[in-house]
């Protein structure tokens with residue numbers, strides 16, 4: 001069957017590494033939402049690759065990759081990423097498809113994103129994600145397919161700019177320096193390069209499935225950043241949950257298959273918003289250094305905290321997670337006892353369920369239970385190789401969440417993990 005990889009926390013759970021691993025057993029890897037706010041890190045033979053738009057299956061030479069209709073695409077970032085991969089000898093010619101219905105992120109989207117952040121920060125990546133999705137939903141967007149209809153593309157951009165300029169003026173950017181001709185020209189400059197890659201992604205996946213090929217759907221961000229189900233308004237502007245794998249690619253929900261949730265053995269978040277199990281500065285710094293917790297897209301230090309089982313139980317529900325992958329278990333080696341958050345206390349009352357109301361979540365104090373710590377370890381390839389407490393730490397997570405433990409990741413490099421279950425089986 002097919003499978004979808006979804007982040008179960010606030011992003012950066014290690015989805016890229018896991019997708020790269022599972023891609024070896026798939027014929028297709030397809031992204032279904034987000035844009036270059038994502039930063040997915042792959043370490044293969046010691047070489048690090050950070051992908052922002054191209055699916056994390058691309059380093060497997062037999063795999064075909066697709067950018068679904070649910071994405072917002074910055075053409076400069078996409079073509080730079082394509083160039084970098086081609087420069088390393090990867091032939092993308094018939095290995096990368098881009099949906100004509102994916103929307104473009106244009107310079108005015110980035111300008112709006114940044115101007116809003118200057119006024120009222122929620123800590124976005126500043127890549128124009130929110131404004132590009134706003135234009136999509138308000139039917140003012142420009143899509144990849146418009147690159148091949150210059151009149152329509154030009155008309156849509158020209159129609160939109162005056163309104164954006166007025167908005168920017170309101171935000172204190174009276175001279176944003178946006179030039180419709182330059183924006184149009186820059187879009188069209190990418191058109192011929194991209195033309196061979198633009199194709200109906202849903203149809204390609206449908207046909208692939210009919211011939212027994214396997215599809216891996218790659219989520220970006222995480223469930224708690226979902227526009228509907230996350231910590232609104234401190235969220236990203238797309239649905240990040242596994243349900244989006246269907247509408248973001250053009251195949252039905254029955255094609256999505258098994259849902260695999262990726263979670264870190266602890267928890268991080270970039271940007272503002274509630275984070276009940278967040279650690280105070282010194283302890284957070286220790287975890288940040290041990291785990292290298294700096295954003296793969298913006299380089300910002302990630303906020304760090306203990307594992308939050310309340311939030312994870314919620315993620316299991318909204319994303320329908322059946323199997324979990326626990327990453328970065330190695331990072332916790334040598335930390336001493338490991339607190340995990342098993343409930344919240346809100347206004348003196350204990351709650352076991354994740355509150356939908358962000359104000360309640362903001363006031364939530366974590367109820368922490370200590371799990372026995374474990375020493376540093378290296379080279380584990382099976383659960384038996386792990387220190388006993390490390391094994392019970394990960395097995396305990398799966399037990400509380402009532403899901404299967406599919407994989408435990410114990411290092412950033414390809415192959416540094418132990419597999420317990422095949423998600424495609």
Ligand code: GDP
Nearest residue numbers: 012013014015016040041296328409410411412
């Ligand atoms: P993604 O956005 O979910 O793909 O995750 P990121 O790539 O933004 O962040 C995950 C970081 O952790 C990257 O630097 C990975 O190389 C690294 N990483 C992934 N899995 C492991 C692991 O099991 N152990 C360690 N030490 N690092 C890992």
Ligand code: IMO
Nearest residue numbers: 011012037038039123124125220221236270271
């Ligand atoms: P990956 O795919 C972690 C966060 C931003 C901000 C909020 C909104 O690498 O896990 P946006 O630019 O999307 O409008 O920002 O979402 N954010 C991420 N945090 N990992 C990501 O992606 C993220 N993409 C967006 O920090 O808080």
Ligand code: MG
Nearest residue numbers: 012039040296
């Ligand atoms: Mg990331």
